[in-house]
Amino acid sequence: MDTSTLVLIGKILASYIALSVSFILVSFGGMFNKRAGLSNIALEGIMIIGATTGIFITYAFTNAVNSGFPSLLAVFIAVLASGIIGSGFALLNAAVRITFRGNQYAAGIGINILGTALFVILAYFLIGEEELSLPSFASITLETFGGVTPSLSGFWDAFLLTAFNNLATVIAIILIPVSYFIINKSRLGFRLRAYEDDAEAARMLGLRIKAIRLSSISIGGFIAGIGGFSFLYGLNSTFNGQIYGYGFICLAIVLIGRWRPGRILVTSLLFSAIVTLGSYANEIFWLPNFSSIAQGDKIYNLVPYLLVLIVLALASKKKKDKRAKKIEKQ
Amino acid sequence: MARNKSQDSYSYWKENVNRVLQSDKFLKFSSSFSSLILGILAGFIILMSINTENSVLALGYLFTSGFADSSSTAEVLYRTTPILMTGLAFAFAYKAKLINLGVPGQFAIGSFVAIVLALNGLPWYLNIIFAFLGGALWGLLPGLMKVYFNMTEIVSSVMFDWIAVTIIFISLSNMTKLLNASQTGTLSIAAINSSGVIPSLGLENWDSNLSIAIFIAVILAAATHTALYKTKLGYEIRAYASNASVSKAVGISEKRVILNTFLISGGLAGIGGALMYLAPYSYEGYALTYTALPHEGIIGLAVAILAFNNPLFCIITALIFSYLSTSSENLMSLGYSGANVSFIIGFIIYFGSFGVILNRWIRKKYVSRAIKFTSKKIQKFSEWLFYLFKGTAKPKTKSNEVVDSIIEVANSSIETIHKEEEVSTVFIEYNEPKKEKDKILIKINPESEDLEDYNPDHYANADIPQLKRYSTYKKDGGK
Numbered sequence: 001m002d003t004s005t006l007v008l009i010g011k012i013l014a015s016y017i018a019l020s021v022s023f024i025l026v027s028f029g030g031m032f033n034k035r036a037g038l039s040n041i042a043l044e045g046i047m048i049i050g051a052t053t054g055i056f057i058t059y060a061f062t063n064a065v066n067s068g069f070p071s072l073l074a075v076f077i078a079v080l081a082s083g084i085i086g087s088g089f090a091l092l093n094a095a096v097r098i099t100f101r102g103n104q105y106a107a108g109i110g111i112n113i114l115g116t117a118l119f120v121i122l123a124y125f126l127i128g129e130e131e132l133s134l135p136s137f138a139s140i141t142l143e144t145f146g147g148v149t150p151s152l153s154g155f156w157d158a159f160l161l162t163a164f165n166n167l168a169t170v171i172a173i174i175l176i177p178v179s180y181f182i183i184n185k186s187r188l189g190f191r192l193r194a195y196e197d198d199a200e201a202a203r204m205l206g207l208r209i210k211a212i213r214l215s216s217i218s219i220g221g222f223i224a225g226i227g228g229f230s231f232l233y234g235l236n237s238t239f240n241g242q243i244y245g246y247g248f249i250c251l252a253i254v255l256i257g258r259w260r261p262g263r264i265l266v267t268s269l270l271f272s273a274i275v276t277l278g279s280y281a282n283e284i285f286w287l288p289n290f291s292s293i294a295q296g297d298k299i300y301n302l303v304p305y306l307l308v309l310i311v312l313a314l315a316s317k318k319k320k321d322k323r324a325k326k327i328e329k330q
Numbered sequence: 331m332a333r334n335k336s337q338d339s340y341s342y343w344k345e346n347v348n349r350v351l352q353s354d355k356f357l358k359f360s361s362s363f364s365s366l367i368l369g370i371l372a373g374f375i376i377l378m379s380i381n382t383e384n385s386v387l388a389l390g391y392l393f394t395s396g397f398a399d400s401s402s403t404a405e406v407l408y409r410t411t412p413i414l415m416t417g418l419a420f421a422f423a424y425k426a427k428l429i430n431l432g433v434p435g436q437f438a439i440g441s442f443v444a445i446v447l448a449l450n451g452l453p454w455y456l457n458i459i460f461a462f463l464g465g466a467l468w469g470l471l472p473g474l475m476k477v478y479f480n481m482t483e484i485v486s487s488v489m490f491d492w493i494a495v496t497i498i499f500i501s502l503s504n505m506t507k508l509l510n511a512s513q514t515g516t517l518s519i520a521a522i523n524s525s526g527v528i529p530s531l532g533l534e535n536w537d538s539n540l541s542i543a544i545f546i547a548v549i550l551a552a553a554t555h556t557a558l559y560k561t562k563l564g565y566e567i568r569a570y571a572s573n574a575s576v577s578k579a580v581g582i583s584e585k586r587v588i589l590n591t592f593l594i595s596g597g598l599a600g601i602g603g604a605l606m607y608l609a610p611y612s613y614e615g616y617a618l619t620y621t622a623l624p625h626e627g628i629i630g631l632a633v634a635i636l637a638f639n640n641p642l643f644c645i646i647t648a649l650i651f652s653y654l655s656t657s658s659e660n661l662m663s664l665g666y667s668g669a670n671v672s673f674i675i676g677f678i679i680y681f682g683s684f685g686v687i688l689n690r691w692i693r694k695k696y697v698s699r700a701i702k703f704t705s706k707k708i709q710k711f712s713e714w715l716f717y718l719f720k721g722t723a724k725p726k727t728k729s730n731e732v733v734d735s736i737i738e739v740a741n742s743s744i745e746t747i748h749k750e751e752e753v754s755t756v757f758i759e760y761n762e763p764k765k766e767k768d769k770i771l772i773k774i775n776p777e778s779e780d781l782e783d784y785n786p787d788h789y790a791n792a793d794i795p796q797l798k799r800y801s802t803y804k805k806d807g808g809k
Contacts, residue, residue, distance in 0.1 A: 039484075041484065092680070096680075096683050096684045100684035100687040100688060100691075101684075101687060102683045102684025102685075102686075102687050102688075103683040103684070104683070105429050105484065105683075106631070106635055106679055106680075106682060106683035107679075107680050107683035107684065109431070109628075109631055109679055110676045110677065110678075110679030110680030110681075110682075110683060111676070111680060112676075113628060113672055113673075113675060113676030113679065114673060114676035114677065114680065115676075116669075116672065117669045117670075117672040117673035117675075117676055118673065120667055120669035120672075121376060121380070121667045121669050121670060121673060124666075124667035124669070125380045125667065130667075240621060240622075242621055242622055244492060244621070245488050245489065245491070245492045248484075248485050248488040248489065249489075251484075251485055252485045252489075255482070255485070293500065293504055294500075294503040294504050294506070295499065295500050295503040295504075296500070298496055298499060298500050298620055299496075299500065301492075301496050301620065302493055302496055302497070305489040305490075305492050305493050306489075306493070308485065308486075308489050309475065309481075309486060309489055312479075312481050312485065312486070313475060313479040313481055316479060316480050316481050316482075
């Protein structure tokens with residue numbers, strides 16, 4: 001194979017990793033919420049809020065970084081803040097569901113609208129534009145470590161430099177086994193599963209159900225917020241406060257994966273593979289590029305939505321999970 | 331019984347106020363109103379944190395500039411139309427406990443169909459009918475997914491939203507004849523096909539896009555109300571929403587209810603698109619975009635939530651929201667972003683989602699206490715006034731209320747008086763006396779049969795709060 005093909009493969013693999021990490025994180029966040037009995041429509045809003053927080057905090061550090069503040073630390077703070085704000089907004093939704101027993105769907109849609117509006121207002125106020133992209137120091141290059149920027153010549157350069165060019169991806173890759181551990185091995189996960197099996201029995205045994213649910217939801221919000229921030233790295237264009245229904249796609253992934261971390265991992269890897277292929281369709285020779293139609297490349301934007309519809313139709317034809325029914329009653 | 335006049339009117343007042351406060355309608359109204367106020371308050375906080383100097387002025391603009399001149403009033407009315415239709419679509423679907431998040435997509439499809447047909451020369455009424463069909467068919471898709479694949483309508487309808495927006499973008503990009511010179515939006519309909527726009531009957535002289543569309547929307551709201559509350563379909567929908575399994579057992583087909591609901595809901599949203607874009611005055615046309623859902627579709631949710639899914643109340647809430655969004659455009663002259671209104675709307679939807687529960691809780695915890703407290707104060711004040719005008723000092727007895735309640739209790743249980751040698755006693759028992767304390771002893775002078783001839787000092791031992799409780803207990807009918 002010649003070099004350009006290798007570079008292309010490297011680029012595709014890299015953006016595949018960035019996108020799949022975002023998908024996996026947000027779906028894991030949705031899983032934590034779903035297991036606590038909160039069917040979180042606000043996942044989209046939490047993604048937007050996480051991305052917004054990340055963008056503005058990295059912008060806030062721009063001057064500091066230029067005068068010698070370590071850029072990795074700045075990005076780390078941004079990642080942490082986006083997670084914390086995300087968990088705050090997840091708890092806003094949880095308050096409606098658990099404390100007030102109100103309409104969780106309406107609350108979720110409210111949070112989605114809030115997210116977009118907050119981004120636009122802040123962007124207009126702080127920077128004066130309505131669309132933003134991350135500042136350049138937010139990506140890790142060899143410059144970050146004091147090296148020189150190499151040219152994107154070979155497969156490994158293209159792959160390594162664009163796949164692991166951000167701390168969000170690295171943190172995300174660490175978070176995947178961590179959340180698996182939380183669900184399946186930790187004390188909280190054990191109690192959460194006890195709550196899922198039979199809430200009444202768990203309550204009788206003296207477990208503090210509300211505290212368990214709220215902590216699970218806040219963990220989910222934290223992970224989903226970071227997922228929203230890492231989505232920015234997978235985005236080719238500027239961020240305008242819209243996330244194009246990807247939060248709902250992650251919600252669907254949770255349903256398709258039947259709330260289990262392993263299945264969710266596999267499903268999101270599959271989804272992001274197809275979405276990535278769609279976004280690189282123009283450069284891959286064996287995919288039709290619809291050049292005879294004006295704006296024909298936008299046809300590939302339909303792929304994730306259609307995929308959700310098809311896969312969810314196949315997956316949810318069976319009867320509802322007993323567990324889901326039980327939790328919906330509470 | 332010796333009751334003075336002021337006390338009577340006072341208790342009448344108290345009962346009435348309590349009745350109103352306990353009613354469901356007041357609860358709903360207070361919930362909507364408080365979420366509106368809280369949302370505007372949150373918006374004001376954002377305004378303040380962005381630009382403190384202009385924030386009060388901006389709040390004033392938000393409240394007044396919608397009706398500042400005739401053209402902005404007309405603009406408010408014009409913008410009410412699509413919001414009202416999408417609100418009706420949400421409300422209709424929610425009456426069957428279906429959350430139709432596909433309203434923005436159905437709205438977009440409706441406007442697309444109406445614009446394309448109008449630019450090709452069809453008259454306005456046909457355009458509206460085809461927009462209804464387009465929206466209805468697009469709305470049917472998530473319904474079919476739910477019925478045949480058991481798929482949750484929340485996820486699938488959002489997917490259909492984005493699919494609709496993308497498909498419209500691609501197909502309009504290919505209809506270059508219908509686009510303006512810069513290829514960013516469709517041509518003005520009024521310039522090409524004057525029969526394609528909705529007749530305005532002179533309303534366009536108001537320097538606006540206003541036409542009879544607003545009347546069509548109001549009539550459709552009334553029709554939706556009738557359909558929900560007076561027809562068989564509406565009855566089936568409400569029955570299915572209140573208890574799905576019972577309605578199935580009675581013979582109401584679940585499939586039919588779901589499909590009909592999605593059909594009508596989508597159709598209403600589609601008509602909203604047609605009514606918005608078939609405007610008479612020089613209108614810019616549909617802006618080509620695939621990165622955002624139509625804003626009107628999302629505001630419709632707020633309209634429906636604040637109206638508690640009642641189609642007629644949707645008219646009022648749609649007016650409120652179109653007023654807010656029209657006047658918030660004037661905020662841009664003060665240097666604020668136009669997204670402030672969507673921030674307010676997001677907050678309103680959020681608070682509206684648990685407004686009833688919050689209000690009930692507040693009422694239970696604070697309002698009833700406050701009413702008790704204020705009513706006591708008012709009673710004391712009115713007594714004071716009464717004796718002030720009478721010119722006599724207040725007699726030094728126990729408070730009239732206590733005496734009255736004792737008489738009331740004694741009257742009601744007069745059959746159970748046992749005459750003893752000197753003193754007759756009345757045992758008033760609760761249904762299940764748990765302690766000895768709950769039995770209250772009332773001594774009555776046996777020489778006089780008239781109960782009003784008592785000496786209050788005899789009752790010093792009676793536990794007065796419990797007596798009161800007894801009387802209220804009796805009123806409720808032993809619940």
